Amino acid sequence: MNTNYNFADNSLTDNAGVRALVTKQQTAFQKVRGSSALALMVATGYIAIRKIATNAPAEIQAAILDEHGVAAANEDTSKYTPWIKVQFGEPHLDPKEVFKDSEGVERRKWVS
DSSP: OOOOOOOOOGGGSSHHHHHHHHHHHHHHHHHOOSHHHHHHHHHHHHHHHHHHHHHSOHHHHHHHHHHTTOOOOOTTSOTTHHHHHHHHOEEOSSTTOEEEOTTSOEEEOEEO
16 A cells, blocks of 8 residues: 655645635535545545645644634644644534634634
8 A cells, every 4th residue: 555645735835725725625525425425525634634734834724723713733632633623614503603813803603
């Protein structure tokens, strides 16, 4: 089994590229259900996370996590946890459930 994967992706070095990949994962997750769909989402989610970690500047990663109200990984969590929450979460059903990000922008609470 080949475990020598290349996660380099030049499209993920700017804000728009990372946002596009995250949005793609979120959209795909919302469209599919079932065990085979779940397996596909786990696999593509892992690849997306590895690509983001490999290519996206830290400040872009931090901004996207902040916009979803998701804390960055720390010594008690996996480096994958924040991105799992972002990719496989969704806006709260109640539009009145909001929070303010670090820039003071009011956003709908993210449920993961």
